[in-house]
Amino acid sequence: MRKLTFAGLLFGLMLISGLAVAQPQGGNRGNMMERQMEWMKKELALTPEQVIKIQEMNQGFFEKVKGLREKYQSDRDAMRTEIMKLNKERDLEYQKILTEEQYQKLVKYREEMMQKRKDQQKEQKDPPKE
Numbered sequence: 001m002r003k004l005t006f007a008g009l010l011f012g013l014m015l016i017s018g019l020a021v022a023q024p025q026g027g028n029r030g031n032m033m034e035r036q037m038e039w040m041k042k043e044l045a046l047t048p049e050q051v052i053k054i055q056e057m058n059q060g061f062f063e064k065v066k067g068l069r070e071k072y073q074s075d076r077d078a079m080r081t082e083i084m085k086l087n088k089e090r091d092l093e094y095q096k097i098l099t100e101e102q103y104q105k106l107v108k109y110r111e112e113m114m115q116k117r118k119d120q121q122k123e124q125k126d127p128p129k130e
Helices: 002-022 029-044 048-071 076-097 100-125
Strands: none
Touching: 029 048, 029 100, 048 076, 076 100
16 A cells, blocks of 8 residues: 555656646646546546545645745755655545545556656657667
8 A cells, every 4th residue: 555655646746746847837737637637527436525625625736836836946856855745645635535446546547647657758768669
């Protein structure tokens, strides 16, 4: 379980760090949040109450990340450390809001996405030879 939680946190960190650094002027964070919420509603079969709680939690999370991005503009390591702390807090909130089964599906999805991202990065570094 610890390994899965760490992997989920790492994925969240990678996702948020990439957004925070790559899109300093807002980008498509709103669209990403909407896509994530739609996936969660469908795949995790969220109740209306869970949807509201998660939306509120995520909104607060992204506002905190925005503040950290502004505070640590020139110190990526410090920003990464603080975002990791936020990810841990958010993960604990997910555990409170979701059922065990829903949470495990979320962890599995995060792991799959992290592996997909690693594969894509590897492919970009080492394109297939024809």
